Amino acid sequence: MLRGGYPTDCWGWVFYVRRTLLYVPRLLHLTAGCSEGLTPLTAFDNALREAGIDNLNLVKVSSIVPKGARFGPRPELPVGTVVPTVYTHVVSNLPGEVISAVIGAGTGSEGGVLMEYHHKGPADDAQRVVQAMVEEGFARRGWKLDDLQFAASEHKVDRLGSAVAAVLLLDSEEVTP
Numbered sequence: 001m002l003r004g005g006y007p008t009d010c011w012g013w014v015f016y017v018r019r020t021l022l023y024v025p026r027l028l029h030l031t032a033g034c035s036e037g038l039t040p041l042t043a044f045d046n047a048l049r050e051a052g053i054d055n056l057n058l059v060k061v062s063s064i065v066p067k068g069a070r071f072g073p074r075p076e077l078p079v080g081t082v083v084p085t086v087y088t089h090v091v092s093n094l095p096g097e098v099i100s101a102v103i104g105a106g107t108g109s110e111g112g113v114l115m116e117y118h119h120k121g122p123a124d125d126a127q128r129v130v131q132a133m134v135e136e137g138f139a140r141r142g143w144k145l146d147d148l149q150f151a152a153s154e155h156k157v158d159r160l161g162s163a164v165a166a167v168l169l170l171d172s173e174e175v176t177p
Contacts, residue, residue: 024066025084025169028105029074034155034163040091043162047089047153051164058085061169063137065105065112071149074168087166088116092157100154102126103165106134108146113137114167123154 033050037043048054056077061084077083090099100123103116115133117126127150138145153163 023171025171026066026069027075027168027170028065028069028071029168029170030071030103030105030149030151030166031074031168032101032103032151032153032163032165034099034101034153034161036158036161038160040093040160040162043091043160044089044164047155047162047164051153051166053083053085053166053168055079056085056168057082058087058166058168059083061086063114063116065107065114067109067111069107069112069169071105075170084169085166086114086116086169087164088118089162089164090118090120091160091162092120093160095157095159097157098122098154099157099161099163100126100152101163101165102130102150102152103167104130104134104148104150105167106138106145106148108138108143110141110143112143113141116165118163118165123152127152 031051033047035046037046063086088101092099101118106112115130117129151165155161155163
């Protein structure tokens with residue numbers, strides 16, 4: 001029985017929670033951004049804005065790609081949507097310093113892994129580290145790596161900068177046909 005759109009008994013809550021919180025992501029959206037700000041938090045928020053994910057509530061999750069998931073553009077989501085996300089970010093206030101954030105998404109027939117890395121240095125170096133991490137993740141699992149995609153951001157700090165890279169793990173119901 002529902003009251004106000006919510007279940008009123010114990011088993012109703014169990015099924016409601018399972019139906020709304022437990023799902024297998026089917027769409028992966030890679031993105032990255034960098035920006036400046038007046039504080040570390042606003043620099044991070046501005047980098048999220050450049051990545052196109054600033055109006056979402058990002059919930060950090062671990063890094064496994066479900067079998068059969070595909071990469072694609074982010075569907076329109078309402079402001080404040082809670083989205084499971086694998087992300088990394090870096091902030092620096094050293095003028096002239098280069099900072100970068102990279103995420104790699106490796107996939108194969110069994111599934112895949114997401115690996116992230118950030119550092120004070122160029123994105124090319126960070127990408128090599130992420131590639132090695134993805135390859136190790138596949139080797140340890142005994143899986144064959146079929147595809148590897150990256151999202152990277154690199155920023156030369158003016159006053160206070162941030163770089164972010166992320167993968168949104170979206171439910172197939174959020175995907176518009």
